[in-house]
Amino acid sequence: xxxxxxxxxxxxxxxxxxxxxxxxxxxxxxxxxxxxxxxxxxxxxxxxxxxxxxxxxxxxxxxxxxxxxxxxxxxxxxxxxxxxxxxxxxxxxxxxxxxxxxxxxxxxxxxxxxxxxxxxxxxxxxxxxxxxxxxxxxxxxxxxxxxxxxxxxxxxxxxxxxxxxxxxxxxxxxxxxxxxxxxxxxxxxxxxxxxxxxxxxxxxxxxxxxxxxxxxxxxxxxxxxxxxxxxxxxxxxxxxxxxxxxxxxxxxxxxxxxx
Amino acid sequence: xxxxxxxxxxxxxxxxxxxxxxxxxxxxxxxxxxxxxxxxxxxxxxxxxxxxxxxxxxxxxxxxxxxxxxxxxxxxxxxxxxxxxxxxxxxxxxxxxxxxxxxxxxxxxxxxxxxxxxxxxxxxxxxxxxxxxxxxxxxxxxxxxxxxxxxxxxxxxxxxxxxxxxxxxxxxxxxxxxxxxxxxxxxxxxxxxxxxxxxxxxxxxxxxxxxxxxxxxxxxxxxxxxxxxxxxxxxxxxxxxxxxxxxxxxxxxxxxxxxxxxxxxxxxxxxxxxxxxxxxxxxxxxxxxxxxxxxxxxxxxxxxxxxxxxxxxxxxxxxxxxxxxxxxxxx
Ligand SMILES: Nc1ncnc2c1ncn2[C@@H]1O[C@H](COP(=O)(O)OP(=O)(O)OP(=O)(O)O)[C@@H](O)[C@H]1O
Ligand SMILES: [Mg+2]
Numbered sequence: 087x088x089x090x091x092x093x094x095x096x097x098x099x100x101x102x103x104x105x106x107x108x109x110x111x112x113x114x115x116x117x118x119x120x121x122x123x124x125x126x127x128x129x130x131x132x133x134x135x136x137x138x139x140x141x142x143x144x145x146x147x148x149x150x151x152x153x154x155x156x157x158x159x160x161x162x163x164x165x166x167x168x169x170x171x172x173x174x175x176x177x178x179x180x181x182x183x184x185x186x187x188x189x190x191x192x193x194x195x196x197x198x199x200x201x202x203x204x205x206x207x208x209x210x211x212x213x214x215x216x217x218x219x220x221x222x223x224x225x226x227x228x229x230x231x232x233x234x235x236x237x238x239x240x241x242x243x244x245x246x247x248x249x250x251x252x253x254x255x256x257x258x259x260x261x262x263x264x265x266x267x268x269x270x271x272x273x274x275x276x277x278x279x280x281x282x283x284x285x286x287x288x289x290x291x292x293x294x295x296x297x298x299x300x301x302x303x304x305x306x307x308x309x310x311x312x313x314x315x316x317x318x319x320x321x322x323x324x325x326x327x328x329x330x331x332x333x334x335x336x337x338x339x340x341x342x343x344x345x
Numbered sequence: 346x347x348x349x350x351x352x353x354x355x356x357x358x359x360x361x362x363x364x365x366x367x368x369x370x371x372x373x374x375x376x377x378x379x380x381x382x383x384x385x386x387x388x389x390x391x392x393x394x395x396x397x398x399x400x401x402x403x404x405x406x407x408x409x410x411x412x413x414x415x416x417x418x419x420x421x422x423x424x425x426x427x428x429x430x431x432x433x434x435x436x437x438x439x440x441x442x443x444x445x446x447x448x449x450x451x452x453x454x455x456x457x458x459x460x461x462x463x464x465x466x467x468x469x470x471x472x473x474x475x476x477x478x479x480x481x482x483x484x485x486x487x488x489x490x491x492x493x494x495x496x497x498x499x500x501x502x503x504x505x506x507x508x509x510x511x512x513x514x515x516x517x518x519x520x521x522x523x524x525x526x527x528x529x530x531x532x533x534x535x536x537x538x539x540x541x542x543x544x545x546x547x548x549x550x551x552x553x554x555x556x557x558x559x560x561x562x563x564x565x566x567x568x569x570x571x572x573x574x575x576x577x578x579x580x581x582x583x584x585x586x587x588x589x590x591x592x593x594x595x596x597x598x599x600x601x602x603x604x605x606x607x608x609x610x611x612x613x614x615x616x617x618x619x620x621x622x623x624x625x626x627x628x629x630x631x632x633x634x635x636x637x638x639x640x641x642x643x644x645x646x647x648x649x650x651x652x653x654x655x656x657x658x659x660x661x662x663x664x665x666x667x668x669x670x671x672x673x674x675x676x
Pocket of ligand 1: 339340341369375376377395396397398399402403404
């Protein structure tokens with residue numbers, strides 16, 4: 087049965103076409119994120135009274151910012167695209183796929199992860215070039231850490247996407263969640279140890295150790311890695327379960343469409 | 346060997362809905378569909394009719410698993426689908442009401458290819474590709490393949506939605522209000538195309554529409570709904586015959602006196618009275634053959650001279666309105 091390959095190719099192609107046709111949106115999104123980065127960068131420089139900001143502060147900031155940017159892309163791809171498709175009335179057509187909406191959505195998540203990585207690689211390069219701080223890009227260590235960090239974000243995306251299926255018009259809530267992400271990343275783990283169980287927190291910490299501290303993934307204490315894996319798995323699982331429940335409720339209430 | 350060729354009796358039945366109930370939960374639960382049972386033979390084209398809120402869309406979505414039925418059984422080509430939405434989907438596609446059904450940002454061709462692919466029908470297969478091209482040509486879209494759907498008129502958009510559903514090449518297709526918002530000409534075209542498709546490809550179509558002309562022209566059978574229940578389920582020809590002999594148009598000089606009007610109203614005949622250029626035109630649907638004598642008697646008693654009386658050819662619209670009216674009165 088190569089039916090699934092047909093669906094996968096179709097979703098990939100659809101996303102590619104949309105991506106290149108709306109390249110302007112992508113570019114302007116990139117520019118916006120870059121400008122915000124500049125504001126933060128010059129902001130913290132000022133905050134330190136014009137003195138030279140410690141190199142590691144800037145470097146940590148770059149790591150955090152790019153990770154945040156990847157997270158909001160992952161999150162909005164899930165939560166926003168489901169809501170949007172429900173509203174315009176294409177979501178139900180996706181639900182008519184015999185392989186299930188779950189499969190179509192998974193294909194979409196894979197293709198959007200690819201564009202997400204590309205997009206943020208550019209943002210990272212721009213940020214590093216502007217600040218003159220060249221971080222260590224150890225792909226072997228970064229890939230698993232970043233994927234696991236995003237795992238938790240996928241969970242949140244599923245949960246909010248599920249909410250959107252049942253309760254329409256929660257756009258205001260969408261944006262708020264993006265800023266909550268910042269909070270998750272800003273909590274200092276040495277001061278608030280339990281915060282490591284929050285989504286993004288441990289991943290951000292480990293990514294920083296890799297890119298700023300030059301550590302490799304096998305240098306990390308087992309406890310930290312376990313925290314990373316467990317938080318990713320738990321948030322993802324909770325999100326998927328929440329989405330499934332929301333789907334059931336939406337089917338019951340007839341709200342999969344735009345009613 | 347017998348088992349290998351055993352034909353399940355319902356294999357020739359495309360869709361069976363039995364005892365379907367849907368109550369939308371909420372502070373005030375909505376009984377959208379109540380005990381609906383009907384059956385669609387394979388290859389048939391049936392119309393699902395009913396006033397707004399009758400439950401047509403809900404039935405279609407329940408069958409497709411987009412809405413969870415409260416109770417009841419649905420079977421598609423003999424396979425029970427009530428609790429296995431996956432099963433129905435491999436043999437059914439749909440154009441849903443009030444939704445875009447297509448991506449406005451993509452072109453016509455991209456849409457058709459994308460939605461067909463969801464059913465594993467890929468344009469990379471030359472046979473499917475030719476089929477898509479043929480379908481698009483039939484619907485007069487061959488010159489628009491590279492146009493983004495967003496730029497098309499409402500009618501063309503709707504055609505793209507219909508083609509995108511048909512391109513999935515499923516034996517069963519639901520079209521919920523396919524002619525909504527279409528101009529007379531486009532609706533007329535669809536009227537011609539749909540039966541052609543059903544005939545040429547042996548597909549089963551379930552069409553819900555408020556456009557009686559479309560239904561009368563396209564469907565062999567209709568299921569008429571009102572208030573969530575089926576109030577008629579018959580061949581169009583039979584429904585028309587039911588009303589054939591009892592529909593009359595009378596014209597009389599001058600206005601009707603009050604007691605004549607009251608008398609006519611009391612006949613329970615959905616009478617329509619219009620006065621035009623000093624001539625009263627009375628159109629009614631008599632509930633029983635004998636009612637014609639009563640009508641003539643009461644007109645004579647009121648001193649009305651009947652100038653002409655014609656037995657008018659009924660159409661589905663009148664049959665429909667009459668059935669729904671009677672159902673509402675019964676309640
Ligand atoms: N998601 C929902 N939640 C609550 N009530 C609903 C929902 N969807 C439909 N209804 C109600 O169920 C009833 C049947 O609606 P349905 O849309 O099936 O009717 P319809 O025959 O398709 O009408 P129309 O001709 O207007 O399309 C209506 O009273 C409607 O208000
Ligand atoms: Mg409807």
